[in-house]
Amino acid sequence: MNARQQPADGALEAVLGHARRWLTVYPERAVPATGSADDAAERLGRQLADHGAPTSEVVDRLVAAVEPGLMASGSGRFYGWVMGGTLPAALAADWLVSVWDQNAGMRDSTPGVVAAEEIAAAWILDVLSLPSDSGVGFVTGATMANFTCLAAARDAVLAERGWDVAQRGLVGSPGVRVLVGEESHGSVELALRYLGLGVPDRIGADEQGRMLPSELESALATAPDMPTVVCLQAGNIHSGAFDPFESLVEMAHRAGAWVHVDGAFGLWAAATPTLAHLTAGLGRADSWATDAHKTLNTPYDCGIAVVSDAARMRASMGIHASYLLTASTVDPYELVPELSRRARGVPVWAALASLGRDGVAELVERLVAAAQAIAQGLGELAGVTVLNDVVYSQVTCACASDAHTRAVFAAILEEGVIMPSLSAWRERVVIRFSVSSWRTGPDDVVATVDAVARALSAVSSRGGEESASSPA
Ligand SMILES: Cc1ncc(COP(=O)(O)O)c(C=O)c1O
Secondary structure, rough: OHHHHHHHHHHHHHHHEEEEEEHHHHOOOOHHHHHHHHHHHHHHHHOOOOOOOOOHHHHHHHHHHHHOOOOOOOOOOOOOOOOOOOOOHHHHHHHHHHHHHOOOOOOOOOOOHHHHOOOOHHHHHHHHHOOOOOEEEEEEOOHHHHHHHHHHHHHHHHHHHOOOHHHOOOOOOOOOOOEEEOOOOOOHHHHHHHOOOOOOOOOOEEEOOOOHHHHHHHHHHHOOOOOEEEEEEOOOOOOOEOHHHHHHHHHHOOOOOOOEEOOOOOOHHHOOHHHEEEEHHHHOEEEEEEEEEEEOOOOOOOOOEEEHHHHHHHHHOOOOOOHHHHHHHHOOHHHHOOOOOOOOOHHHHHHHHHHHHHHHHHHHHHHHHHHHHHHHHHHHHOOOOOOOOOOOOEEEOOOOOOOHHHHHHHHHHEEEEEEEEEEEEEEEEEEEOOOOOOOOEEEEHHHHHHHHHHHHHHHHHOOOOOOOOOOO
């Protein structure tokens, strides 16, 4: 069929029906995916047909093929990785973003979505108590937010030594030393690799993964003249712990370093005064990376890069190479790596508009309360040890041996009522619960602890860890 002849309306109605059904069904179905990629590929059809199919048929085929292979990541009992669900207002706005199909990179041509993104950006700075004149870029996720912020950091510390990276590249430059915590997220290292900065130096951390000020102090003292970037963390992926920003930021600034904070999910602690002790001093850093698709519960793909010196961010990301620019307004493409992109900040506007300031605080507090309740319930089960101080949304636990932990995790997935992650932390195999969905409530907490209890009994009734068929 000729693309110009394809009616869209029947397909959109079909999509609405499929969407309504999925939203009703997924909270009740098994949380892990039940179908495999091979099954899905078989149903999708591996060969490209010579002739196209009507749009609604394409939609029906897609749904039938793909749905068994979807995990119910919006469920209140999904705790895998650090993902989060989707707030209804953010979902609705995301649909409109696709329907409108605007290129959000350019202010003059798409002023409607640019305005929505700029308001969203201002609201984010407000709820997270970050400097109100910071540059904000909407990127695909925290990996690219780290990249964007660290590009500005790299260029700034080299510019202070008279080296213009945009003009001269990195070859022959004074070099940049990057200091990261022992337990920084892998995406920081990835971003540094993209930026040509190589492997960073690791700074020792305490038992919760928080950077030790004494260790940073001695590292900074070893090469005081070196252009330096210090990467801190708001929200350790296993413990949820926050680096002690107050002392670290002050120390790094005294040494002339740029301070970046990876707060992919943890930056949102700054939205509630009840967690102010975790984020004290964080606002004095120079750049911050976070996600909207985690704690704020917007759909993928939505990360947010914030740089306190907006002109520096623009100089690093914009097409203009010069630091001093003449145009009076900034186009959104000048603050992010891409030129063309979807208006991914619009669902952020919708999420924040639907929650309001108190709703954001309540969301974060509810995630933390659920994590603490899960930790308490797990701690009361014989054979499970909670390994972290549950200060935020993460709960990490283990059984008596690594093999036993793997077996219990396999039994949890086999039943499918909940879905945590299997991981390794401080040389132990662990099961990690990341409470990131706006849907998780007290009933989910009870169901979660019960599911772990059933998995423990299933493993012991099968004769212990030896029964585990494979490490999940
Ligand atoms: C602390 C931290 N930083 C960065 C990332 C990367 O985020 P994204 O997957 O959105 O790129 C994650 C992902 O879980 C994270 O937890």
